[in-house]
Amino acid sequence: MFSVLWVVFIPFIFAALTPLIQKFIGEDRIGLWGVIAALLSFGGVLSLAGYGLGDEPLYVIYEWAPTFGLTLGFYIDGLSWLFAFLISGIGVLINLYAYWYLHKPDPFGRFFAYLLFFMGSMLGLVLSSNLIILIIFWELTTISSFLLIGYWSHTERARYGAVKSILVTSVGGLAMIGGAVILTVITGTAEFPELIKKAAFIQEHALFFPILLLLMLGAFSKSAQSPFHIWLPDAMEAPTPVSAFLHSSTMVKAGVFLIARVHPIFSGREEWILLIASIGLITMVLGAYYALRKVDLKAILAYSTVSQLGLMIMALGFADVLGAKATAFHIMNHAAFKGMLFLVVGIIDHETGTRDISRLSGLRFTMPKTAVLAFIGAFASAGIPLFNGFLSKELIFEAAYDQIGVASWMAVFPVFAVVGSILTFTYSMKIFFRVFYGEEAKELPKHPHDPPFGMLFSPGLLAAVTVIVGILPFIAERFVNAATAAITQQPADFYLTIWHGFTPALWMSVVTVAIGIVLYSRKALLEVLHSKPPFGLTVNAMYDWWYPNIMLGAEKLIGVFQSQKIRFYFMYILGMVVVLCGWVLIRDGHFRFIPHDLMHAETYEYLGALAFILATIGVALFRSRLAKVISLGVVGYMLCATFIVLRAPDLALTQLLVDIVTVILFVLVIYFLPQLKEVKESLSVKIRDLAVAGLTGAFVTVFVLAVYAHRHTTSVAEYFLDNAYELAGGTNVVNVILVDFRTFDTLGEIIVLAIAGLGVYALVRMGVAHKKKKDSSI
Amino acid sequence: MIGLLAIIIGFLVGTGTYLILKKTAFKVALGLVLYGQAANLLIITMGGVKLGEPPIILREAGISYSDPLVQALILTAIVIGFGVTSYLLVLVYRAYQAHDSDSVDLFEEVDDK
Numbered sequence: 001m002f003s004v005l006w007v008v009f010i011p012f013i014f015a016a017l018t019p020l021i022q023k024f025i026g027e028d029r030i031g032l033w034g035v036i037a038a039l040l041s042f043g044g045v046l047s048l049a050g051y052g053l054g055d056e057p058l059y060v061i062y063e064w065a066p067t068f069g070l071t072l073g074f075y076i077d078g079l080s081w082l083f084a085f086l087i088s089g090i091g092v093l094i095n096l097y098a099y100w101y102l103h104k105p106d107p108f109g110r111f112f113a114y115l116l117f118f119m120g121s122m123l124g125l126v127l128s129s130n131l132i133i134l135i136i137f138w139e140l141t142t143i144s145s146f147l148l149i150g151y152w153s154h155t156e157r158a159r160y161g162a163v164k165s166i167l168v169t170s171v172g173g174l175a176m177i178g179g180a181v182i183l184t185v186i187t188g189t190a191e192f193p194e195l196i197k198k199a200a201f202i203q204e205h206a207l208f209f210p211i212l213l214l215l216m217l218g219a220f221s222k223s224a225q226s227p228f229h230i231w232l233p234d235a236m237e238a239p240t241p242v243s244a245f246l247h248s249s250t251m252v253k254a255g256v257f258l259i260a261r262v263h264p265i266f267s268g269r270e271e272w273i274l275l276i277a278s279i280g281l282i283t284m285v286l287g288a289y290y291a292l293r294k295v296d297l298k299a300i301l302a303y304s305t306v307s308q309l310g311l312m313i314m315a316l317g318f319a320d321v322l323g324a325k326a327t328a329f330h331i332m333n334h335a336a337f338k339g340m341l342f343l344v345v346g347i348i349d350h351e352t353g354t355r356d357i358s359r360l361s362g363l364r365f366t367m368p369k370t371a372v373l374a375f376i377g378a379f380a381s382a383g384i385p386l387f388n389g390f391l392s393k394e395l396i397f398e399a400a401y402d403q404i405g406v407a408s409w410m411a412v413f414p415v416f417a418v419v420g421s422i423l424t425f426t427y428s429m430k431i432f433f434r435v436f437y438g439e440e441a442k443e444l445p446k447h448p449h450d451p452p453f454g455m456l457f458s459p460g461l462l463a464a465v466t467v468i469v470g471i472l473p474f475i476a477e478r479f480v481n482a483a484t485a486a487i488t489q490q491p492a493d494f495y496l497t498i499w500h501g502f503t504p505a506l507w508m509s510v511v512t513v514a515i516g517i518v519l520y521s522r523k524a525l526l527e528v529l530h531s532k533p534p535f536g537l538t539v540n541a542m543y544d545w546w547y548p549n550i551m552l553g554a555e556k557l558i559g560v561f562q563s564q565k566i567r568f569y570f571m572y573i574l575g576m577v578v579v580l581c582g583w584v585l586i587r588d589g590h591f592r593f594i595p596h597d598l599m600h601a602e603t604y605e606y607l608g609a610l611a612f613i614l615a616t617i618g619v620a621l622f623r624s625r626l627a628k629v630i631s632l633g634v635v636g637y638m639l640c641a642t643f644i645v646l647r648a649p650d651l652a653l654t655q656l657l658v659d660i661v662t663v664i665l666f667v668l669v670i671y672f673l674p675q676l677k678e679v680k681e682s683l684s685v686k687i688r689d690l691a692v693a694g695l696t697g698a699f700v701t702v703f704v705l706a707v708y709a710h711r712h713t714t715s716v717a718e719y720f721l722d723n724a725y726e727l728a729g730g731t732n733v734v735n736v737i738l739v740d741f742r743t744f745d746t747l748g749e750i751i752v753l754a755i756a757g758l759g760v761y762a763l764v765r766m767g768v769a770h771k772k773k774k775d776s777s778i
Numbered sequence: 779m780i781g782l783l784a785i786i787i788g789f790l791v792g793t794g795t796y797l798i799l800k801k802t803a804f805k806v807a808l809g810l811v812l813y814g815q816a817a818n819l820l821i822i823t824m825g826g827v828k829l830g831e832p833p834i835i836l837r838e839a840g841i842s843y844s845d846p847l848v849q850a851l852i853l854t855a856i857v858i859g860f861g862v863t864s865y866l867l868v869l870v871y872r873a874y875q876a877h878d879s880d881s882v883d884l885f886e887e888v889d890d891k
Contacts, residue, residue, distance in 0.1 A: 697792025733846035756861035
């Protein structure tokens with residue numbers, strides 16, 4: 001199906017074209033380009049509705065790099081289609097909103113390019129049928145999120161938030177790659193439909209829990225679950241459309257999506273419930289508690305998102321149909337009301353110049369339309385009937401209550417679900433009543449008024465959805481059923497209604513609202529919550545300690561490895577050669593030698609070798625430079641003698657000549673170069689150098705023996721020996737090779753020598769010129 | 779025999795390494811010469827040790843010769859090694875003229891700026 005590629009790649013293509021289009025239509029209107037891209041993508045998603053809402057999922061595979069077995073597969077079922085629908089649909093609204101929200105001198109083009117880049121990555125993430133491809137898109141969303149959080153890069157907080165988000169989510173991403181690799185290795189596939197078929201095998205496997213844990217670390221860090229939640233509040237430095245899009249309705253739900261996607265593969269064992277439902281529960285309560293303590297509207301919404309994500313993950317952790325259904329419904333509802341609340345906060349920030357809840361009040365007089373939207377959002381978030389949040393929250397209550405039947409200790413879930421919901425109710429009321437009721441606020445940075453229609457349109461539409469679904473929930477039935485069927489791999493046929501009778505879930509809602517009202521109206525109780533020490537902040541403190549220290553450590557490490565001293569680099573290279581090659585020699589059993597051949601030599605050869613070695617050491621040991629050079633000369637002569645012993649008369653002759661000239665050259669240098677005062681080396685430096693030198697020398701000795709014992713191939717030398725006389729008419733085969741068979745090599749050698757000679761000449765002449773200049777300047 | 783050669787090569791490389799790690803450019807040059815000689819010896823052992831007569835064809839049957847190819851390679855290497863050594867020595871001399879020092883660190887600092 002072409003439309004799948006269309007859906008995923010249209011945003012990428014449009015993002016790439018943004019700079020070009022900006023030239024034509026102007027920076028002011030580039031937002032429309034984003035809207036068009038999102039609309040096209042949304043249209044593509046709608047054209048796939050038949051698969052997303054029907055019974056038969058669409059599974060397409062494109063060859064990517066067949067030789068490596070790489071394919072690009074897409075899988076459209078109820079779950080992935082629901083996400084794609086939300087991403088592209090809300091994407092349209094966000095692009096529209098951002099068109100009015102941004103103002104000069106922010107670079108518009110960059111913003112929309114990043115936003116489309118994110119949208120494409122997110123669509124790819126949810127639609128891909130392959131775990132590995134999913135991870136690639138997953139990391140792309142991390143990168144685009146980083147770019148968007150850091151959009152106002154001139155502010156310190158934006159940079160801090162961007163770095164924090166990418167570090168925390170990448171840690172989880174890395175763990176996830178590990179889990180995906182293990183899973184792929186043990187099953188031989190990374191395609192979700194195949195993995196689902198092998199669910200029983202995977203659940204029996206000894207590595208079941210490591211795989212689950214690693215994958216879940218990725219999901220938890222992306223969906224800001226405790227203790228990884230720390231990045232999300234700081235990510236709120238992003239422009240508000242980004243917060244609404246990435247950090248409440250779509251990207252942070254990637255973790256929820258992953259858990260739902262692997263639900264049919266992993267759920268069924270107790271580890272699933274223990275790990276996922278517990279983390280979800282903890283996060284839900286902690287998030288709601290922090291949200292209540294905050295005064296910045298965006299911070300409240302950030303922690304509220306953390307808490308709501310925890311709620312969804314908890315419900316998925318129950319591993320039953322009701323939990324899956326509740327989650328699917330809550331994903332939709334939360335995307336609508338929380339996205340809308342963010343946009344409303346964006347409006348408040350935009351029109352009043354502040355988000356501080358303690359400075360804002362009485363806005364209902366000046367911003368009546370915004371007040372209506374905020375009312376809908378806050379009440380949906382609080383879980384009041386007739387708003388969509390109530391319906392899905394009650395489903396989650398029901399799922400939590402059912403857990404008591406599974407095991408009695410699991411009663412903690414319904415109890416703490418109510419506790420979290422009470423806190424949620426309270427902060428939701430705070431958002432609405434503190435900001436819009438009470439005395440009309442004076443001394444705001446700007447004079448508040450309702451925003452232009454463009455900024456009201458997107459939250460208005462989401463508010464309409466919130467209310468319509470809240471009153472007529474059957475509209476959402478097909479979406480929820482399709483997604484539930486995809487999560488549980490069982491046909492789902494539910495009805496969504498407002499009234500279920502006097503169920504335990506209803507009583508839980510009643511308790512929530514009743515205690516919530518008491519809590520909100522009794523200032524004293526609120527004060528108690530506010531005055532408690534922020535114990536959970538230690539995670540942030542850990543990050544703040546860890547980040548600069550890891551940077552410092554990295555700098556120190558770089559200082560060690562990039563010391564700007566060639567001899568240190570040289571030492572590292574030698575060390576690596578010795579360690580790596582030595583290890584391979586030992587590991588593969590290559591270190592062997594031919595014993596009978598080893599030390600068999602004539603007495604004079606032994607004596608010569610001794611002289612050779614002594615002369616060699618002398619080069620290093622003698623103090624006087626002249627003695628060093630003489631020692632070097634002796635080494636040269638001994639080499640010459642070795643060549644004779646090894647039946648290489650030409651080499652011996654050449655070595656003799658070169659040795660003489662080399663010694664003369666060195667003596668000349670000594671003559672021209674005065675003995676300079678040397679810096680005394682400390683003993684430790686000497687020992688270190690000796691150790692490196694000794695190890696290298698020992699390694700080379702072993703290496704020579706190993707190579708000698710392994711000479712298996714026949715040398716091409718036979719050819720030269722056979723043909724030297726017939727083809728070239730020479731008897732000295734070495735000379736024939738040099739001047740007949742390999743003439744060009746010899747030509748190259750001559751050229752090298754000529755260049756070296758020219759270089760020497762030029763350097764000496766330059767030296768003279770320099771000297772003259774120096775003299776004349778005096 | 780190969781055992782002796784291997785030990786000699788080891789000492790050449792070890793001493794060469796020790797000298798190259800020094801700060802004085804003069805000593806580094808000495809070390810590089812030793813490295814070159816070690817490499818030449820290493821190459822010749824690759825062709826086998828004392829396999830036969832020197833590779834000068836006597837046009838008689840049944841005579842085995844030592845490997846001429848490695849010898850041709852080393853011949854080139856000796857000459858080029860000499861070229862490099864001479865260039866290096868002049869460079870040391872020239873650096874001293876310019877900076878009144880023969881420390882290797884000097885080259886690095888100049889390189890940086």
